[in-house]
Amino acid sequence: MKTVEDLERIRKQAKVMTKLREGGETTKVVVGMGTCGIAAGARETLSAIMDELARRNIQDVIVTQTGCIGLCEQEPIITVERPGEGKVSYGKVSGERARKIVASHVINGQVVGEWVIPAS
Amino acid sequence: MRELSLHILDIAQNSIEAGADSIEIIITENESSDTLTICILDNGSGIPAEALDNITDPFVTSRKTRRVGLGIPLFKEAARAAGGGLQIRSAVGKGTEIKADFSLSSIDRAPLGNIAETMALLMVCNPEVHFKYEHIRGNTKFMCSTSSLEEILNGIPLGSPGAVSVIRSFIDGGLEDIRVS
Numbered sequence: 001m002k003t004v005e006d007l008e009r010i011r012k013q014a015k016v017m018t019k020l021r022e023g024g025e026t027t028k029v030v031v032g033m034g035t036c037g038i039a040a041g042a043r044e045t046l047s048a049i050m051d052e053l054a055r056r057n058i059q060d061v062i063v064t065q066t067g068c069i070g071l072c073e074q075e076p077i078i079t080v081e082r083p084g085e086g087k088v089s090y091g092k093v094s095g096e097r098a099r100k101i102v103a104s105h106v107i108n109g110q111v112v113g114e115w116v117i118p119a120s
Numbered sequence: 121m122r123e124l125s126l127h128i129l130d131i132a133q134n135s136i137e138a139g140a141d142s143i144e145i146i147i148t149e150n151e152s153s154d155t156l157t158i159c160i161l162d163n164g165s166g167i168p169a170e171a172l173d174n175i176t177d178p179f180v181t182s183r184k185t186r187r188v189g190l191g192i193p194l195f196k197e198a199a200r201a202a203g204g205g206l207q208i209r210s211a212v213g214k215g216t217e218i219k220a221d222f223s224l225s226s227i228d229r230a231p232l233g234n235i236a237e238t239m240a241l242l243m244v245c246n247p248e249v250h251f252k253y254e255h256i257r258g259n260t261k262f263m264c265s266t267s268s269l270e271e272i273l274n275g276i277p278l279g280s281p282g283a284v285s286v287i288r289s290f291i292d293g294g295l296e297d298i299r300v301s
Contacts, residue, residue: 006267009265010267010270021185034133035190038121038133039121039126042236043129043237047237050245050282051285052280054280054285059281063245064245067128067137
C-alpha cells in the first residue's frame, strides 16, 4: 500500500512533467488520437514515436495527444513544432514514417517534405 | 477497430477530454458464464441527461469540428455483434461509466488485442491522470495503477518515453500470470 507521501511525490513529479509540457522551449509532437486516428493506426504511431525517443534517450521532447481535427482521411496525423519554428503536420504517419520523422525533423530539424499535409 | 483495446484507448481519450483526472478500466473474463465485460469509469465532466438518450447515435457528438461522433457507436456495435451490449451511466460534474459486455466465445468478438500497449501509452502520455487497470480472469486478478508504478519504474519518470516499454512488459507479465490454465 502506498503512503500519502508517496502519492504526493508522484503528484509533484507529474506536475513537473505538465509544466514541461506547457513551456514553449521544447519541441512538441502532437498525435491525433480521435476515433478516426486510432482506427487508422495512431496507437502504433504514438508507440513508435515514444520508442524512438527512448532509444535515442531524448528527454526534452513533449508528446501530447489531440482529438479529431477534421482531416480524418489523412490520419494518423502528427504535428511537429520546434521552438521558434512553425507547426508542420504530417499525414498517413505509419509507425515506420513516425520513426523517420523523429530522426529527421524532431531531432535534426529537417522537415520530411513528402509526407507533409499541404495547407489547403 | 480491429481490437477491443483500441476501443478502450478511444473511450479513455473521451474521458481525458472530459477533464477526468481519475480513470478506471476493469476487464472481467468469465468462462463459466461466457462473458467478457469492459468497464471504463471516469470522474470527468459527465454527460447531460438529454444527451445520454442519443449518445450511441453516430450523428450526435459534442465536437464542434464535425457533427458526427463514432467512438461510442462503434464500441456499441462491436459489443452487439458479439452477443452483448453497451450501457452508459453518467452524472454531470461527477463522471461517466461505460460498460460493454460480449460473449467471450463469440466468433464475432474482436480480440482484446494489445491492452498492455493501450495502458502503457495512456499512463505515460497522461501522467497527471490517475489510471487504474484491473483485469479479472475467473478467480484470479491483475491490477496496475499509476500510483503503484514508481517501484516498477525504478527512477524513470512516469512521463518519459522510456517508461512505456517498462510498463508494457510489466502488464504483459502480469496478464501472463493470470492466464486461465
